[in-house]
Amino acid sequence: MTELSLPSESQEKTQRLFFEGVLHGRNHKRVFKIMEMQLAFLTDYHYTRIPIGVWYGYPLIKFVTLVVTLVFGCLLAFDVHKTKPQEDDLYHHIKGVNVDRIITYVLLVSIAVKEGWEMILYMLSDWTKLVVICRYVEGSWLLRNRLAERIIQLLCRSNVVMRWHNKMGQYNILESFGYKPRVKQALHYGTLHMIKKPIEGGKAGKKIKIFHEVKQSIVDALSHYNINDGNLMNSMPSSLYKRWVRNSYQWACRQETFSHLILVWHIATSMCEIQLFEDTRPERSCLNSFVHKLNTCWTHRHPFMVHRKSLEGGTRSHYIVANSISRYCAYLLVFVPELLPDHVIVSEQVFQGTISEARNILGGCHSLESVLEKLKSVEGGATQMEGYDQERTIVQKGAILGRELLADPEMNTERRWKMLADFWVNLLLYLAPSEMTEDHKSRLLEGGEFITLLWALFSNCGIFDRTEENQVFGNGVISGEEQGPNITNQEQREAVNEQQYNITNQEQREASEGR
Template sequence: MGVDTVKDYCDMLKSEIHLTNVSVTALSSVTKDFWKSTRGMVIRIEILVVLAALMFLVLGTFGRYRRRSRNCFIQKSVFGAFSLSSSLVTYTIGSMQSSPVKGSMYSLWAIALFLLHGCTDSITAHSLSDNTQITKQWYQVVLYYLYGLFLLISGMNETEPRAWENPLVIILLGLSLYQFMHRLAAYHLATRSWKLNKIVADYMHEEHEMGGEIDPVTMEGCHYLVDWPLGKSKMNNETYATKITADSNEIIDIKKIWLCESLDTELKYECLSFSLFHLLRRRVFGFACGESKEKAHDFVFKGLLLDPEDGYIRVFKVIEAELTFMYDFYFTKYAAIYYRSMAATIWYLVSATSICLTIYAVATRVMDYDCFETDMDLLSLTIINSKADVIITLVILASAALLELVQILVFWTSVWGRVSFACQHVREEAAEKRSNRGRLSGCCMMIMMTVKSLLANIGMRCDSNKHYWQHELGQYSLIGAVSKSIDSSNPSATNQEDPQLSIMARILTSAVGRTVYLLDYLALSVRSRQAIKIRGEQCKPIKLHEQVKKAVVLSLVRSEGELTNGKSSLVVTKEESLSWACEWDVHPETTCIILTWHIATCYCEMVPYSGGGGGEEAEIRKLQFDVATTLSKYCAYLVVSEPKLLHGHHYDTAMVFDAAAEESIKTLRSATNMYEAMKTLPVAQATVFERGVKLGKELESKPESKRWKVLAEFWAEMLLYAAPSDNVNEHIDRLTKGGEFITHLWALLSHAGILGRKPKHQAGIV
């Protein structure tokens, strides 16, 4: 190629680059001009309105699923929509008000967003702390409606008044205000319903002071409250206790529910869950549990757990439904709807009907108008809506109407609606027996069962027991995490098939680890990088199997509520010689014991299988192996990821784990075989890691069937021992992330009168 040719080629490239720059500049100028134009301003507001509506639809759709799943997409989507929706609505309405471009649909858009926000019943708070911000919510409501009124007034002043629009707008504005008031009522219930909870506390104290035996099987003598008229109570000036003044026929308790033969068994147990929810809620509000410990003990051990071989299934279903009520009370509007169920239902239907009328008016009156633009120099500009504006209005209003209907349908087919129907049915059946005045209750029950059947037939059965929570156990293995950490730091262990991916993964992991370490350093936590890295090596959650539930319940029944830190299980298995592993003189005793036995369990997992045995013996050994390893890794997961659910200060728990992790890395850093490295470790018991290895070696010397029986019994008892705590808010907050099995045990033990642990934890010492 000659010099002239190269020069010509370079000139051509320069010319093309210049033309490209000119094109980009021109396109940028056109885009900028369009964005500032009349239509551009309207499109910007349209986009904001659509985004805000989508966020509320995400909340309405996925808000109720976060108590069933720890799925990252659901959790993050709900959190993002909840955090941004209010700010986005405020910004959008402010943009409408301040924009020189005024559309007659703006007021409808604003009110439609209010409606969408107000009828997202499935989530009113993302965490317990959100419920305390009532003043902020009041300011938000005032701000919303000031903006809405400004838009409405400016729209009526600048456009030709239309009789078909203004009345509907005013009606929708009032309905949206009612929806917001309902949200505020939900906040008040969650934080300030002192009287409601004091009534329960005082009633239970008075009921148990009266004496009398409870038959936990037939519920004869069981007066646990289910439903009562909230407004009929007064303060006793002598005892300063709140007393229910309603007629006894209006008060529904468990005994009346059980005596009602027309209620099916599932519905009776849902009412029992609702009653237990009242009792558990007292702990959140700080009221004392005044019922007799003996009666509470018999209620659980001689009633719910009368047949632990099969009854454990029913027990956990009752607790699951109870915690569903607890979640809904603090994070949704369903409790506020329940206490005003008929009025709320009427308002929902009126609201949906009004929205449908507005949709009809918009569809039939506006489509004939065309959009035009006026000089932007005018201080205020009103445009007639385009078809796109009308379509957006119709879609948003239709979404609001559909959400209103779906939410009230979900309520009436949920446990709240079923309990409400059951209580009304019991009252009306009693009234029929007294006065023979009709069959209204039969109609109510028939309607409820018909709705449930229809929903089941079309695959929309709401709130079935299998969907009350995630039914998974988090898992963590300290030795497995150390092994992964060592492998990831070994250059020879990198992925040869895709070295670039491996390099990027190591860079990302290192960057995250350094960032976390820096944040901890700035927060004066001063935690080890190695410990932070080990914490990140989480295992995938596994399904909670029935044999694990059964093992825990059998351990509870065997203990009769006398919880120990594992020593009772060693007495049962006749291995008292291992009790030294349950003795620690340090403050975070529970954490030390959990990690000691967890390291020993990990060691036993690596012991080569000796063979021998078959048939039923092999099945039993496999069952015990699964129970022991599952609960061991779950307890380790609680130490690493949910230390606030355990007894003691969570920072003490974190420090003990960090020390054990650092020692594990230090000891096993150069190991090529974890089992051999731990087996050849000199016998010592100065630290958690050393005691864990020592315990593992002692267990290794025992027959395999005996080894896993000891571990299975220990871990079932240890999880029960770790469950009682005063960290009530932590348990409630964890319900928003799928829930934890230890929370279900915490609730069960609370109803058995086990609110804490004894000072001494040795078997046989009272």
């Protein structure tokens, strides 16, 4: 959190510690384990009372309180057990059983279990582990023996509360653009908005476990960034399209807003996935196809169209990385837009405009194969897009980009997915830094978002915003050679978002008038 930010000298040390120490060896398990633990500490700090109790002597007080509670509870239970009600006493007696006595026992046991569970949570919390390890390192004589060391080992291995769910949301616009939640909308209005209003075309996929390929690609990308000048983000804009994206596709990286950028590349990536599915699907007879579809309905657990086992090593890894991050960025845009750089209103307007456009263009398509063929038939090409054609819509740009990627003679399947994976990894890293700490804080209780993990990583290094080299301003995400005004504070960003909002509304009005 910004209110807990370190001074510049400490931030420089933290940068060196992370990028020269933690990242050394590119072990993604170690890197993400550290970040997950940090988010756990942050969650405890804001939403529990455990950190307040981490002071010298408190564990003993807590233990004494528990013992006293249990002793008095046992004495009270014994007294209740030996007490026999008089004839004129008012009590409930059913079939020879004293109901009042049973209720008293249940209350006493509930209190004992509650106190005991709180004690267990405290003793096995990360804060307790931290205090014990610090005491051990300081050389406390109570902990310098084999029994104490064994207890410390067991304590550090225990993990009672799993706050980080290690999952990422997924959304595919080509699968969900026709989604119309009529029942949920009726419930929304029928309950006077007590139920959250559903999103037209916003049918989220099942959250998936974050693949180790994704984590490793994040670590590999971070290890390439230069922090010698104290600003990690200086190298990131070039990563987006100068380093990883070929010259013929750089037009697709220059969009009006980040919402445009995400949707254009998401549509293109989804087209590549459908094509890969068609290329890897074995030939089947009608009967075998029916049996396969029936079996898939009951046993399909893989989150993507193409099963990872049907792909070779390099293609498999790049496909998993590109597809999962592409769907995750689209998920953030639709369901958690407050974690992205664009204003929430801008993201919503851009998305709804894209859904309307997709329904107009892809209406009547009953399969993903027909969707792919329809998108391939969209007029235009990369040569017409070099001048950054503002008249092209998001679906048209995504279709043109996807078609050019599939038709590129210099790209085989592995190279195509390699470029897409590099693009999505670097884009996600570029989106992560943010000064909107309250939005990330509000997601911690729900297990946290993957982008929150990356946000915490950059926050450690004092990076809370993107470099001015690649700002969203007016006519698009621009490169260093076309640098726009320096946006350094919240008021200026809000002004930019207001301008984006006006531009988006104007585009939609023009599109409506054209139709």
